[in-house]
Amino acid sequence: xxxxxxxxxxxxxxxxxxxxxxxxxxxxxxxxxxxxxxxxxxxxxxxxxxxxxxxxxxxxxxxxxxxxxxxxxxxxxxxxxxxxxxxxxxxxxxxxxxxxxxxxxxxxxxxxxxxxxxxxxxxxxxxxxxxxxxxxxxxxxxxxxxxxxxxxxxxxxxxxxxxxxxxxxxxxxxxxxxxxxxxxxxxxxxxxxxxxxxxxxxxxxxxxxxxxxxxxxxxxxxxxxxxxxxxxxxxxxxxxxxxxxxxxxxxxxxxxxxxxxx
Numbered sequence: 001x002x003x004x005x006x007x008x009x010x011x012x013x014x015x016x017x018x019x020x021x022x023x024x025x026x027x028x029x030x031x032x033x034x035x036x037x038x039x040x041x042x043x044x045x046x047x048x049x050x051x052x053x054x055x056x057x058x059x060x061x062x063x064x065x066x067x068x069x070x071x072x073x074x075x076x077x078x079x080x081x082x083x084x085x086x087x088x089x090x091x092x093x094x095x096x097x098x099x100x101x102x103x104x105x106x107x108x109x110x111x112x113x114x115x116x117x118x119x120x121x122x123x124x125x126x127x128x129x130x131x132x133x134x135x136x137x138x139x140x141x142x143x144x145x146x147x148x149x150x151x152x153x154x155x156x157x158x159x160x161x162x163x164x165x166x167x168x169x170x171x172x173x174x175x176x177x178x179x180x181x182x183x184x185x186x187x188x189x190x191x192x193x194x195x196x197x198x199x200x201x202x203x204x205x206x207x208x209x210x211x212x213x214x215x216x217x218x219x220x221x222x223x224x225x226x227x228x229x230x231x232x233x234x235x236x237x238x239x240x241x242x243x244x245x246x247x248x249x250x251x252x253x254x255x256x257x258x259x260x261x262x
Contacts, residue, residue, distance in 0.1 A: 005049040012052050019060050025053035029122060030080065030105035036122045036140035037165050044186060046165045051140065054105075054122050055159060068101070077121060080104045100131075109145070120157050126171065144171035144189065148255075156182030170220070174255050188220035190245065192255055196226045197239050204229065204238040221245045223258055 007021035028034040029050060036050045061076040068079065080102040081088075089096070094108045099116025102108060106119050109127040117135040119125070126145035131137060135149045138157025143149065153175050158166040168186040169175060176195035181187065183201040199205070205214045206227065218224055218241070227240035245258055 001049075008049050008052050008056070011056055019056070022053050022056045022060065025050060026057055026105040029054075030107060032107035032109065032124065035107075035124050035142065037142050037168065044165050044168050046140075046162065048162050050122065051159060051162050054140070055162075057105075057121075078104050080106055080108075080119075099133075122157075122159070122166075132177075138167065140166035142166060142168045144169055144173065146171055147173045147175070149175050150177040150179070150195070152178045154180045154182070156180070158184055183216075185216055185218075187218045188222065190221040190247075190250065191218050192223045192245065192258055193218075193239075194223075194225040197224055198226070198237060199239055204236075205241065206238050207241045209241075209243075219244075221250075 004021050004025060007016065007018070008025065010016035011019060011022065025034060029036070034050055035047060037044055037046050058076055063074055063076055066073045066075050066078060081096060092108065093110030094112040094114065096102065096114045097116060100114035102114070102119040103121045106121060106123040108114065108119070108125050111128045112125050113130045115131060115133040117131045117133065117137070119137045120139040122140035123137045125131065125137065125143045126147065128145055129143055129147040129149070131149045132151045134151055135153045137143065137155050139159050140157060141155045147169055149155070155167050155169070158164050165184045167181045167184060170187060170189035172190045173187050174192045176193050176197065178196050179193050180198045185199045185201065187193065201216045203215070205218065206229065221244050222241045223243045223245055224239050224241055227238045228235040229238050
């Protein structure tokens with residue numbers, strides 16, 4: 001990997017036109033061997049080499065006609081499943097409902113179900129997750145295992161700046177309908193976001209019990225609802241952590257009941 005990183009840096013700095021390293025890294029991203037972000041000492045960090053390779057792919061690829069059913073498009077990046085037959089889909093192990101679009105390179109783990117939705121370059125979706133209708137999984141977004149991304153959710157993409165981490169949704173999360181997560185927000189494992197929660201790096205996250213204010217990170221096992229707070233003569237939107245959910249209560253209680261409970 002160190003040699004690949006060095007080759008990518010040479011291309012990035014205009015010192016080389018040998019682009020085989022770009023394609024090798026993209027193929028590894030496509031197979032789930034490399035990710036645009038990973039945890040290092042329990043802290044999420046962007047993988048600069050992967051993000052550079054993705055941007056370089058756009059630089060060196062040329063526009064061409066891309067066919068999808070009876071429709072045609074003009075783009076630089078092919079679809080992940082272009083030309084796949086039943087053998088390829090069985091080997092990949094995920095289910096892709098008609099209307100789901102997956103760009104190359106991105107990784108969809110076995111047992112994932114994609115309803116009509118859009119998955120952008122560099123994204124990662126872990127095993128047994130569901131991406132519901134009209135959801136957008138942005139470039140380099142990282143979705144954990146056993147997550148439910150509900151109808152109309154927007155998971156924003158981050159390709160630049162290189163050092164910025166993308167949106168992270170850790171394992172066992174439920175993201176309610178029409179939620180919007182952007183600007184590298186991290187949703188901790190086991191968390192539940194009610195419908196309509198909007199989070200960016202500048203949106204306040206208020207803990208109802210403690211009054212503590214934070215930004216950009218939802219702690220693990222949090223139940224979060226949309227809220228507002230007074231600012232002068234107006235009220236501004238925020239997200240409110242209303243409770244914590246432990247493993248025992250999660251095992252015994254449905255998501256809808258957790259959201260409705262006091």
